[in-house]
Amino acid sequence: MQWHNGMRAVVLxxxxxxxxxxxxxxxxxxRVAVSDVRRREQIDAEILACLRNMAVELETGEHSAAFCAxxxxxxxxxxxxxxxxxxxxxxxxxxxxxxxxxxxAGLFQAPVIAVTGSNGKTTxxxxxxxxxxxxxxxxxxxxxxxxxxxxxFNDPDRYDVVVLExxxxxxxxxxAFRPDIGVLLNISPDHLDRHGSLEAYMAAKxxxxxxxxxxxxxxxxxxxxxxxxxQQNTGVSGYRFGAGPHCNARIDEGMVHLxxxxxxxxxxxxxxxxxxxxxxxxxxxxxxxxxxxAALQGSSQQAINAGLAAFIPPPHRMxxxxxxxGVRFINDSKATNVGALQAALAGCSAPVILIAGGRDxxxxxxxxxxxxxQRVKHLVLLGEAASKMAAALDMIVPTQLAASMEDAVxxxxxxxxxxxxxxxxxxxxxxxMFSGYAERGRVFCECVHRLQQDQTVKxxx
Numbered sequence: 477m478q479w480h481n482g483m484r485a486v487v488l489x490x491x492x493x494x495x496x497x498x499x500x501x502x503x504x505x506x507r508v509a510v511s512d513v514r515r516r517e518q519i520d521a522e523i524l525a526c527l528r529n530m531a532v533e534l535e536t537g538e539h540s541a542a543f544c545a546x547x548x549x550x551x552x553x554x555x556x557x558x559x560x561x562x563x564x565x566x567x568x569x570x571x572x573x574x575x576x577x578x579x580x581a582g583l584f585q586a587p588v589i590a591v592t593g594s595n596g597k598t599t600x601x602x603x604x605x606x607x608x609x610x611x612x613x614x615x616x617x618x619x620x621x622x623x624x625x626x627x628x629f630n631d632p633d634r635y636d637v638v639v640l641e642x643x644x645x646x647x648x649x650x651x652a653f654r655p656d657i658g659v660l661l662n663i664s665p666d667h668l669d670r671h672g673s674l675e676a677y678m679a680a681k682x683x684x685x686x687x688x689x690x691x692x693x694x695x696x697x698x699x700x701x702x703x704x705x706x707q708q709n710t711g712v713s714g715y716r717f718g719a720g721p722h723c724n725a726r727i728d729e730g731m732v733h734l735x736x737x738x739x740x741x742x743x744x745x746x747x748x749x750x751x752x753x754x755x756x757x758x759x760x761x762x763x764x765x766x767x768x769x770a771a772l773q774g775s776s777q778q779a780i781n782a783g784l785a786a787f788i789p790p791p792h793r794m795x796x797x798x799x800x801x802g803v804r805f806i807n808d809s810k811a812t813n814v815g816a817l818q819a820a821l822a823g824c825s826a827p828v829i830l831i832a833g834g835r836d837x838x839x840x841x842x843x844x845x846x847x848x849x850q851r852v853k854h855l856v857l858l859g860e861a862a863s864k865m866a867a868a869l870d871m872i873v874p875t876q877l878a879a880s881m882e883d884a885v886x887x888x889x890x891x892x893x894x895x896x897x898x899x900x901x902x903x904x905x906x907x908x909m910f911s912g913y914a915e916r917g918r919v920f921c922e923c924v925h926r927l928q929q930d931q932t933v934k935x936x937x
Contacts, residue, residue, distance in 0.1 A: 481505045486544050488512075488560075489553030490519060490534075496624035497551055497576060498532060503629075509533040511543055541565065549574060554620070554645040576626050577642070578651025581687075585632045586616075588654075589769055592642045592684050593661025593697065595816040596762045597621075598790050600661060601641040603754075603766040603783070608637055610783035611775035615639050620646060637773065644680040654687035657772065659765055662700040664815025678702070688712045693738075695768055698723050699761065713738065715772070717764040725764035730755050732764045738772055745777050752784050756794060757823040792917035794820060797924045800931055802894025805885075805924045808901040809917030814839035817903035821851045827896045828852045829888040831878075833859040834904030834916070841868035844903070848873055854891045856884045860908040881909075881916070885923040898924075 483506050487497050490512040501508045509532060512519065516536040527534055535543045544550060544562040549572045552563065563573050591601045598621050605617040619625045619640035628638055640655070663678055685694050690711030697703045698718035708714035715736060717725035726733040730750035736743050747767055749755045754763040763784065770780050789795075792809040799805070808820045812834075821828060821844075830852045841864065848855070848869055855875040857865050862877050869875060874891075878884035888898040900920045902913075910916040 479504050479506055483507065483548045484509065484546060485549045485551055486511055486547035487551045487553070488539055488544075488562075489556045490514075490523060491553055491555065492622075493576060493624045493626075494553040495523060495526070496626040497553070497579070498527070498530070500576075500579065500626040500629060501551075502530060502532075509535070509543070509546070511535040511539045513538060547571060551575070551579070552649070554643060558648060573649065574651060575646060575649025576624070577646055577653040578649055580625060580629070581650075581652040581654065583629065584638055586635050586637050587656040587773070588638045588640065589657045589659070589773070590619075590640045590642050590655035590684055591659040591661065591765075592644070592647065592681055593659075594664040594681075594813060595811075595819060596661045596758065596765075597641045597643075598810075599759065599762045599793060600659065600765050601639055602790060603762060603787050604639050604769050606787045607766055607770035607775055607780050607783035608639070608773065610786065611770065611773075611779035613637050613773075613775075619643075642684060644677055647680045647683040650683045650686070652687055653683075654689065654692065655684065657693040657695065657769055658684045658688060659695040659769060660684060660703055660706070661697045661761075661765060662815065663702045664700075664813060664818070682706070685709060685712075693772055695765065697761065697765065715768055717768050718761065723764075725768040727760050727764050730760070732760070732767055734767060734771055736768065736771055743771055743777075745771075747777075747781065747784065749784065753787060753789055754784065758794065758819050759789060792913055794823065795917075797921050798928055800889065800924075800928050803889065803892040803896050803898055805898045806900070807917045807920050808899060809906070809913045809920060811901040811903060812905055812913055813837060814841065814843050814903055817844060817901045818847050820899060820901040821847045824851055824897050824899060827893075829854045829856065829892050829896060829898045831856045831858070831881075831884045831888060831898065831900045831920075832903050833857040833862045833865055834902045834906050835859065835908040836861040836864060837905050839903065841865050841903070844869060845872055853896070854888070856887050858884050858909070859902070859904060861904045865903070881919050882923045882926075885920065885927055889927055 485506050487494050487510045539562050550566050605615045608615045615637045616628045616635040617639045620643040621641040688709050692712045694708035694712050695715045698716040698720050715724040719727050724736045732747040734745040795807045797805040811817045811820045828851050849872045852873050855873045858878040906913045906916040
């Protein structure tokens with residue numbers, strides 16, 4: 477995107493990414509206005525004060541055609557639907573609609589590592605950052621992981637590498653963005669309520685590689701059949717991780733066998749995950765991806781091992797809460813799509829009482845039938861998608877509905893036996909009942925701990 481003094485940009489959405497966009501544009505002498513669908517009283521007072529101090533015009537309550545018509549360029553935040561009438565009208569009139577990735581393209585002063593996929597993005601991005609830190613590097617870690625990627629430009633000289641988690645929403649408007657290392661972990665149906673079809677969702681994910689050129693690196697999750705079929709651009713070096721014998725980071729039980737040739741050097745190394753917090757079916761794949769990236773960035777085996785040992789996975793991802801009467805309670809609230817739910821169940825070796833449901837994202841719950849039949853002994857459903865999930869699954873597993881998380885936890889315990897697992901892996905978004913997956917996971921943990929207290933009191937009586 478070419479910017480020039482005096483241009484007027486309208487930023488749609490005033491979340492953390494939107495505010496970072498405002499700062500980015502103002503520093504480049506662009507006239508900025510902001511439109512947000514929330515009412516003014518719903519917006520944080522400090523943010524409103526910040527906009528006033530910067531003399532940024534603000535529209536609230538809608539994205540009006542009149543307000544957006546004054547723009548030379550429209551910049552929707554990642555969560556803003558791209559089929560809004562004002563965006564459609566802008567495209568028809570030749571007004572550019574760009575995202576944060578397109579704005580940042582070509583401006584990074586350090587190598588860029590970009591990670592996407594349906595599941596595991598945050599863990600892999602965080603782990604890559606940990607491994608690079610252990611190697612003495614100063615990484616900027618941001619994007620969909622929490623820190624807006626445009627905040628890198630507030631102090632670019634501070635960092636010697638950029639590690640970005642990228643969602644399909646961000647990649648929708650990637651423009652000419654090009655990572656030095658692009659990582660595609662997996663693809664399973666997700667956000668179909670936004671993208672409309674699996675094909676459109678896949679196309680968004682694939683944009684992580686579209687701008688890559690000779691000298692760049694593409695890394696693929698080879699255990700995913702869709703990802704395994706993808707080939708890198710001409711001149712781009714391709715590497716793969718997974719269980720297959722040809723993988724450059726090959727998983728064998730709790731070990732990762734590294735075998736890479738890059739820039740006229742060959743590395744053949746063995747990494748033992750069994751004494752780390754990454755020794756699970758899902759996290760072994762995440763670790764293999766991160767090890768591969770770190771090695772290609774020149775991190776030593778000693779530094780990588782130190783980073784693996786120090787790493788603590790982000791919360792709400794297959795996190796054990798406690799054990800009550802021999803029943804393990806596991807919080808995987810971050811399993812917000814069908815693929816993540818499948819992976820969570822596949823990683824359980826004991827019979828599962830599954831708590832699932834929430835806001836539907838357009839996933840096909842029929843895809844769960846095989847793994848549910850194999851692993852789940854009882855299904856407890858809650859939230860808006862409960863009836864739709866029940867229609868797909870209640871013929872193969874005993875199913876009941878719950879009105880709240882408290883009800884779901886207690887109903888699960890009522891049918892559990894010693895040795896079972898009660899697993900929260902919703903397979904859905906959380907926004908019908910909670911502010912996000914983190915609140916959902918926290919409430920689950922609170923309900924489990926209350927149940928544990930009640931059980932202790934009963935035993936003492």
